[in-house]
Amino acid sequence: MNLPEGVVIHGREPRPGGPQWTERYRGAVMNTFGDPQRILVRGEGSHVWDADGNRYLDLLAGIAVNALGHGHPAILEAVTTQLQTLGHISNFFASAPQIELAERLLELLDAGEAGGRVFFANSGTEANEAAFKATRRTGRTTIVAAEGSFHGRSMGALALTSKAAYREPFEPLPGDVRWVPFGDADALAAAVDETVAAVILEPIQGEAGVLVPPDDYLAAARRITTKHGALLWLDEVQTGIGRTGDWFGHSPSGVRPDLVTLAKGLGGGIPIGALVALGEAATLLGPGNHGTTFGGNPVATAAGLAVISTIEKDDLLTATRSRGDQLAAGLGANARVESVTGRGLLRGIVLSEPRSADVQRAALDAGLIVNAPTPDRLRLAPPLVLTEDEAADAVRTLSAVIDEVLS
Structure with a gap:
């Protein structure tokens, strides 16, 4: 060459x-x-x-x-200090970093007076599994998902992932999923009715090659879901926590989703995922509905706080x-x-x-x-x-x- x-x-x-x-x-x-x-x-x-x-x-x-590259001192300090102080506890108990990180995420998503709640997991797939379970608590079972989407490889998340090579070896998959072309608001409107529990969308599709929908697409999705009483679920696993130059990929649209799933950049290399439910959606999961052993552990949440703080400070x-x-x-x-x-x-x-x-x-x-x-x-x-x-x-x-x- x-x-x-x-x-x-x-x-x-x-x-x-x-x-x-x-x-x-x-x-x-x-x-x-x-x-x-x-x-x-x-x-x-x-x-x-x-x-x-x-x-x-x-x-x-x-x-x-x-998000902060490799070996960033803010993450090293946060993780080391936390591990020396308190490493792992079960979710019979809580820790200060867990609570503080949940509060920070709600602030960044501008939860406002309606409020919200956070469920911490260990990955984007787990965050999406938690959100999938939350949609079932609406009493509806149909999910509308986009062609070209990627939401994870576990059975529930895979059911929402469109790529045939990922899905077909493991069918039948759970859920009643309707597929629509990404970015086509008319097709979305035609697919959503009173049987739909949620519409799940990525603000930008990463695995499909970084596909950006029309500027008004997410706003249209919000209008459509509100009209039919369905949840708007935005998968921000790849686009969230500053990746697109805003805190969230959906931020420029001005829409307020019901469910937001996060992971990847949130921990800066330390495994963490989060389901953030806003407004009434925050009440969908209650005691006994879901759980995790490692989710929200003090070390991972301390790392998440360090990432957010560094993005702000720098x-x-x-x-x-x-x-x-x-x-x-x-x-x-x-x-x-x-x-x-x-x-x-x-x-x-x-x-x-x-x-x-x-x-x-x-x-x-x-x-x-x-x-x-x-x-x-x-x-x-x-x-x-x-x-x-x-x-x-x-x-x-x-x-x-x-x-x-x-x-």
Whole structure:
């Protein structure tokens, strides 16, 4: 490849070190993910290093998880201090970080006089399972979900996930689910009636390649669900906690959902999920209706508080918008890029040819971690602490790789 000065392509086969670890992985870890692309051993800021000493600019952040990058001192301090103070308790008891984080989430969602309540889990899938159970308490059973959606891999969350390759091996799945095209308000209106318990939507579809609906789509969804007495459930697992340059992906729409599910960036790398129910929906789950062993534990909730506090203190929402615009402008200038979708630091790079997997592999060899969710799209979801210089390096390197692969 004829790449710019300073851009180095590593060999296709990992150097000594990686192969041994990969062989041990094959012998010990269940084969649900295939062979790992690399064996990573260390991270700092927006970079990670593999077992062979190669450095990578992480433009995926654990799939939108490491909001503050790797090894951020605020998370390290919060987790270490909390673990030294109080590590795990059952949900027969409560802790100060659990209560404080629930309060902060309600503030960020502007719960207002109607109030709300939070159920803490360990992942986005678990948060969606909790929300699914809450919808059953309405007395209705039908859920309307969008084509192209991804809500998790457990049986309940999978029932709401549209990709046939994920669903079909495990059918029949629970629930009565109606599918509608994402972003089509007319189709949504036709699908919702008085039998529908909830409509579940992602403000931006991540696994589908970072698809953004029309500006009035969520507002239309709110009107439609209100008309028929159904819940509006927004899956903010990937888009929430600053990822799009706002606290939540739905924030620019001005709508008030009934249910919001969160995870990924909330813990900055520490496993946590949350179902936030607003207004009357906050009363749907009561004692004995749901539970968890680890959900809301002091360490994970302390990490969540540290993430929110750091985003506020360092004005990372503004930085996220700026870096996202920088990536979009730089990559959008490439003649082989049809468009750049998304907002903030959740971006889809639409290629002129369906070779995203080839570009992703070449980018990894060039020291960039990106994702290829669909044949013609790359997904970028870097840490919110990505610097201007790092974003410029990402544009330069990824543009060169795209040119070389698609030439």
